[in-house]
Amino acid sequence: MKKMKLFLGLATLFVGLSGSFAFETSVVEAHTRTVKITVDKNGFSPSSTEVETGHKVNLVFNRADKNSCGSVVVIPKLKVRKTLPVGKDVIVSFTPTEAGRLTFSCGTGKHKGSIIVSEG
Numbered sequence: 001m002k003k004m005k006l007f008l009g010l011a012t013l014f015v016g017l018s019g020s021f022a023f024e025t026s027v028v029e030a031h032t033r034t035v036k037i038t039v040d041k042n043g044f045s046p047s048s049t050e051v052e053t054g055h056k057v058n059l060v061f062n063r064a065d066k067n068s069c070g071s072v073v074v075i076p077k078l079k080v081r082k083t084l085p086v087g088k089d090v091i092v093s094f095t096p097t098e099a100g101r102l103t104f105s106c107g108t109g110k111h112k113g114s115i116i117v118s119e120g
């Protein structure tokens, strides 16, 4: 929250100086976290990711090969269940609102991963 106020303050300063909203837009995008997660025979990598409340997260799942059992990714707390075609990016976007741990797994539950949410 403290960080957010600082950024907004800076953005306002720049908007005032330059008379444009370009800088403000880039600040907002800087708060979006994009994490690429590969799925292969060893499971998800990275298997653990840290994010902050109030900041949008894009999880980009990519299944590396058809031999692994990672044909589906399930994130129970977000009520997400998505099929992972081989070699295609599958994006799950959300903005965490409370600190804690979100777990995800493949369809069989053999491979697991987690997203650690801390207070932003």
Ligand SMILES: [Cu+2]
Pocket: 069, 070, 106, 107, 108, 109, 110, 111
């Ligand atoms: Cu599996």
